[in-house]
Amino acid sequence: MNKQPLRCRVQVVLPIEKPYDYLLPYGTDGAQIALEPGQVVMVPVGRRVLPGVVWDGDADENVPLKKLKEIVSVSEVPPLREELRKFVEWVANYTLSPQGSVLKMALSVPQALEDQVGQKLYRLSGDALSKEGEREKTRLTSARQKVIDVVTNSGGWTSADLAREAGVSSSVVKGLEKLGMIESYFEAPDFFFPAPVSDAVGPELSPDQKAAADDLVSRVQGRSFSTVVLDGVTGSGKTEVYFEAIEAALREGRQALVLLPEIALSSQWLDRFKQRFGVAPAEWHSDLTPALRRKTWRAVASGKAPVVVGARSALMLPYSDLGLIIVDEEHEGSFKQEDGVYYHARDMAVVRAKGCGCPIVLASATPALETMVNVQSGRYERLILPGRHGGAGMPDVELIDLRFDKPERLQSGPGWLSQALRGAIRQTLEAGEQAMLFLNRRGYAPLTLCRTCGHRLQCPHCTAWLVEHRRFRRLQCHHCGFSAALPETCPSCGAEDSLVPCGPGVERIVEEAKLLFPEANVALMASDTMTSPAATKEMVDRIQNREVNLLVGTQVVAKGYHFPYLTLVGVVDADLGLFGGDLRAAERTFQLLHQVAGRAGRAEHKGRVLLQTSDPKHPVMQTLKEGDRDKFLEIEAETRARGNLPPFGRLAAVIVSGPDESELDNFCAGLARSIPQFDGAQILGPAPAPLALLRGKFRRRFLIMSKKTIAPQGIARNWLSQLKAPSRIKVVVDVDPYSFL
Structure with a gap:
């Protein structure tokens, strides 16, 4: 009696909920190869061959053999541990995502799954590690030094990969080999990172x-x-x-x-x-x-x-x-x-x-x-x-009430820095110290309008105004990336020289800073300018070397940087982000401003923080001034608890989007009619999302609100399964939403 061919379950990296069944592959001896859960395999799916992982559980023996396909190959990479497989299942269940989509994040580099063959590889040579080699390294060209840095930090490079990673030509690699600074060897790649010193002596701790x-x-x-x-x-x-x-x-x-x-x-x-x-x-x-x-x-x-x-x-x-x-x-x-x-x-x-x-x-x-x-x-x-x-003190925080200390107009247009902030910057620069101006808004101006007809320049694909970036003479949407040249005439009425910027972005603050403090070395630090780790390091080095004494930046400057001579932080618009209906608006504003303020006075020089605000009595401003974070959290917790909002209640957003607004609204109306009744939970909506048009898709939102003891996932799963979305409409569930755009 012939044995039935053995089968197993394979989770494929496609947006599918559960594993498919496959036949185990056959070896050269004609016998099926036994596979364990976690092994990475390549399997046929339709006309494609895709990566997958042998999954836990038994295959369905009732599925006819003629419907099953055979596993194509088994990767030599280590099997995915049971811990990771269970984690993939948990994340998929919690986020209501297809299990295959979560697995794809773990197998995010398909090329890494390919079998490695013997190749000529390079590593740092013994000569380079000698004292003579260390002296030789000091005389290397910058291109050769880049190669040395790469092979010092990791080993097992092919010549092409090493040149590509270092950003040099292959001739530089060959030159270093002739010099004896790197050496070649032939084997299958075994890439590794040198082990950190596990008994290194760190700084003395308090x-x-x-x-x-x-x-x-x-x-x-x-x-x-x-x-x-x-x-x-x-x-x-x-x-x-x-x-x-x-x-x-x-x-x-x-x-x-x-x-x-x-x-x-x-x-x-x-x-x-x-x-x-x-x-x-x-x-x-x-x-x-x-x-x-x-x-x-x-x-x-x-x-x-x-x-x-x-x-x-x-x-x-x-x-x-x-x-x-x-x-x-x-x-x-x-x-x-x-x-x-x-x-x-x-x-x-x-x-x-x-x-x-x-x-x-x-x-x-x-x-x-x-x-x-x-x-x-x-x-x-x-x-x-x-x-x-090291005994450094926390900075003093002062509030500047913009209702009374209004920025004076400049010859070039509106000013954005109050007299108090201007004076503090001047004192700081005269003392030989560094100052920073913070505004969490990229570009030159957040809005451009026509002073003749009032037309506002809006993104054609999103419900968002186009932001002027004067350095590039471009208008840009920060949501979809749309970009266009700044027009010479109004697109609506055709008036010439009628388009004016409204409101400040960091580029506009840089312009004002250079005008007010011509002797200062002003630099801009924003995600538009910090486009790579190398660009960021160059800017950080300039600030640390005191080549910059007046820094203007967005939230990227709040990321834990330590500048010993930075003693003054001025926040241009502390109220920005405080309002708008987001349940986390106050918390985010407090965290951001507290982190920005923390850049000041981190060494022996005392720090000072000036917050420009039109609402100085707001709890965020008062607790920042008092340096009382716990009091802010207490106020915020009371506000959230009254509304049964996270972390005292549960939320899940359901975002429905599509290219046809009428079709979208009809589908959402059907969803609304099928909203079930729950004890301890309710579903609100549909309502246009704040960004009602994003990347050319119209968007509507529902919000599931439930008690903390009720998981919104089950509510969403049961409700949404009642109505199948048309092919052009996408339904996304965001459990525990952080942003409400």
Whole structure:
């Protein structure tokens, strides 16, 4: 009697809910190859061959064999651990996303799944590591030094990949080989990152830092799950504290992951890591070259990337043995992903740490309200760093009431800096110190209108005004990326020279600063100008070297930078972002301004912060002035609790979009008619989204509001299954929404 061919379940990286059944592949001996859950395979799906993972559970033996296809090949990469497979299932269930879409985030580099063949590879030579080699390195050209830097930080490069990663020609690689600084060897690539020094001596810690560090180290050594909030004022040395925990993880032979809100902007953090551990960590973010992305993924999976620092997507990598997770600046909104799979990396990191059986540290000077409520309920523990490192004091915060100290008009147009702020800048510059002006608005002006007919220049694809970027003589939409030249005449009435900018952006503040302080070295730091890690590092170096003494910036300047001579921070419009109906508007404004204020006076020079506001009695302004963060959180918690809003209630947004407004509204009307009645929950809507047109798609929103004890996922799943959306209409569920655009 012939045996039935063996079959297994494979989760494919497609937006599908559950695994498909496949036949196990056959070996050269004609027998089927046994596969274990977690192994990465290539499988046929229609006319394509796609990656997938052998999934847990038994295949359906009732499916006819003729309907099953055979697995094409098995990848040599390490199998995905059970911990990661369960994490994928949990994230999919929580976010109401297809399981295959979540798995795709873990298998995000298809090229890394391909089998590696023997190749000629390069590494740092023994001669380069000698004293003579060290002296020789000081005489290298900049191009050759770039190659040396790459092979010093990681090994296992082909000539083409090494040249591409260093940004040089292949002749530079050959020249270094002739010089004896790098050497070649022939084998299958085994990419790795040099192990950080696990017994490096860090800076001397204060008693508070030492106590917090010892606590974290004991948790890492205990190899068990716990969530710890590292709550320290700006400049308290939180990074050095969790560096001790990273060192402990390395001594345990386990990997460590550090999530940063914007890794591409964190050159200072990377420099501090190198100084502390002797080598660079593995980085994971969107600016990596394809070659380094492929190599890093394999190094992480094989355990040859001891420390990974990355953006939120680094959470989904297939770590071989994760022993510690750090979420730095845990309050940051950029940890929330709002396309594809909607998830918050901070919250999902807690779930992953639990699955890995390791501690997770949430570090911030302004923890999210949700985080602090978890501390109060006992779910999270808290370690406090109450003072700045080295004895530096917190800056004095003053409010400038714009109703009375109105900025004077300039010859070129309106002014935006009050007399008090102008005077403080002048005093700071005369003292040989640095000042910073903060405005969280890119470009030159947020709105351009015609003074003849009143026409406003709007994006043709979004419900948003076009922002003028005077440096490029362009108008740009910051939501979809649409860009157009600044027109010479009004598109509506044809009037010439009638288009005028309204309101300030940072470029306009730079213009005013140069006019008022012609002797100052003014620089702009915004996401438009900090387009790469290299550009960011260059700017940071200029500020640290005091080549810049008046910095103008957006929120990128609030990302934990340490500038010892920066003693004055002026916030041009402290009220910006405070209003608009967003439930987190006050919290976000407080966090951002508190972080910006924390850039001032971080060394021996006393800091000063001036906030320009038209509403000085607002609780955010008053608590910032008093330096009383806990009082703000108490006020915010009372406000949220009264409205049964997170973290005291649950929310899920349902965003429905499509290219035809009439078809969209008809579908939404059907959804509204099918809204079920729930005890302890309600569904509001439909209503036009604040951005009712985005990237050419019309948008409507529903909002599910429920008690904290009722999960909105079940409500959304049951309700939305009653009505099938037409092919041109997309329905997205955002559980625990962070943004309400």
